[in-house]
Amino acid sequence: xxxxxxxxxxxxxxxxxxxxxxxxxxxxxxxxxxxxxxxxxxxxxxxxxxxxxxxxxxxxxxxxxxxxxxxxxxxxxxxxxxxxxxxxxxxxxxxxxxxxxxxxxxxxxxxxxxxxxxxxxxxxxxxxxxxxxxxxxxxxxxxxxxxxxxxxxxxxxxxxxxxxxxxxxxxxxxxxxxxxxxxxxxxxxxxxxxxxxxxxxxxxxxxxxxxxxxxxxxxxxxxxxxxxxxxxxxxxxxxxxxxxxxxxxxxxxxxxxxxxxxxxxxxxxxxxxxxxxxxxxxxxxxxxxxxxxxxxxxxxxxxxxxxxxxxxxxxxxxxxxxxxxxxxxxxxxxxxxxxxxxxxxxxxxxxxxxxxxxxxxxxxxxxxxx
Numbered sequence: 001x002x003x004x005x006x007x008x009x010x011x012x013x014x015x016x017x018x019x020x021x022x023x024x025x026x027x028x029x030x031x032x033x034x035x036x037x038x039x040x041x042x043x044x045x046x047x048x049x050x051x052x053x054x055x056x057x058x059x060x061x062x063x064x065x066x067x068x069x070x071x072x073x074x075x076x077x078x079x080x081x082x083x084x085x086x087x088x089x090x091x092x093x094x095x096x097x098x099x100x101x102x103x104x105x106x107x108x109x110x111x112x113x114x115x116x117x118x119x120x121x122x123x124x125x126x127x128x129x130x131x132x133x134x135x136x137x138x139x140x141x142x143x144x145x146x147x148x149x150x151x152x153x154x155x156x157x158x159x160x161x162x163x164x165x166x167x168x169x170x171x172x173x174x175x176x177x178x179x180x181x182x183x184x185x186x187x188x189x190x191x192x193x194x195x196x197x198x199x200x201x202x203x204x205x206x207x208x209x210x211x212x213x214x215x216x217x218x219x220x221x222x223x224x225x226x227x228x229x230x231x232x233x234x235x236x237x238x239x240x241x242x243x244x245x246x247x248x249x250x251x252x253x254x255x256x257x258x259x260x261x262x263x264x265x266x267x268x269x270x271x272x273x274x275x276x277x278x279x280x281x282x283x284x285x286x287x288x289x290x291x292x293x294x295x296x297x298x299x300x301x302x303x304x305x306x307x308x309x310x311x312x313x314x315x316x317x318x319x320x321x322x323x324x325x326x327x328x329x330x331x332x333x334x335x336x337x338x339x340x341x342x343x344x345x346x347x348x349x350x351x352x353x354x355x356x357x358x359x360x361x362x363x364x365x366x367x368x369x370x
């Protein structure tokens with residue numbers, strides 16, 4: 001396994017956003033990635049995904065959240081302009097409100113053809129869009145222990161980022177439909193905690209040797225090490241409509257990862273929590289978003305999700321100050337006050353009584369201020 005930990009600045013960042021391509025006429029998803037990518041010109045940061053109605057944008061490596069978010073803004077603007085040339089729009093959320101997976105074209109790449117062939121209906125239904133944050137680690141040992149500990153707080157990140165209340169033309173009753181769709185994938189969901197990097201590496205070796213998967217990138221946990229990039233990759237978050245929400249989540253994620261890594265360096269082993277209890281919190285976050293109680297797994301008491309997130313912000317503030325993302329971290333409190341993306345989508349529906357209006361709102365807000 002190629003290891004590149006320590007090849008970039010401590011806690012450096014990369015942002016990946018999976019965006020929708022919509023018809024400028026109907027606001028349905030359209031399978032036009034190849035056309036839009038051609039209009040955008042050769043750019044390694046603009047990538048195909050499983051379905052042709054999805055486009056991934058991936059920033060370069062940055063030392064700070066403000067710099068990474070600035071590049072994400074530039075990429076959104078470039079993609080907006082390229083899509084416009086093809087009578088298309090871009091939009092961002094965890095799911096599309098009404099388009100159906102049966103109407104999407106699969107990208108003609110071997111990896112994706114093989115996935116659909118192997119997974120059938122499970123793969124076909126993956127009409128979902130996420131925000132992934134990479135945080136650079138200085139060693140494999142640091143990466144595995146930071147990921148172990150950060151697993152406990154993934155439900156708070158999901159509650160904050162939940163942005164997929166609609167799917168296939170109906171309100172699903174969930175705040176994050178995306179997370180439950182993706183949980184049907186093999187090798188997905190919450191990862192186990194590993195005692196060491198060697199234990200993780202042995203798992204990957206055995207999985208490849210026994211033909212369970214081709215390589216570690218076929219393990220789609222909510223958080224995973226990415227040794228080739230020298231990062232841990234946090235994958236729990238729904239796609240975010242507003243760029244300010246991206247900035248808030250990136251700053252919180254980077255600052256928490258740095259806090260845990262520094263604590264591991266100073267104190268050694270970090271505490272982990274039982275995966276069953278973390279999974280209960282994840283379910284509550286997927287179902288209710290910020291409008292729920294989460295279990296405080298240190299004190300074994302319940303508290304409002306907003307209080308749980310606020311506690312993480314306070315924990316992250318010293319690291320955010322050192323990393324130069326205090327202003328971005330402060331945007332988390334705006335989400336706590338105004339609601340997450342799922343709340344915003346439901347408000348748009350309540351105002352207009354139409355899922356078409358929700359899709360229009362997503363398209364407008366995704367490019368606002370670019």
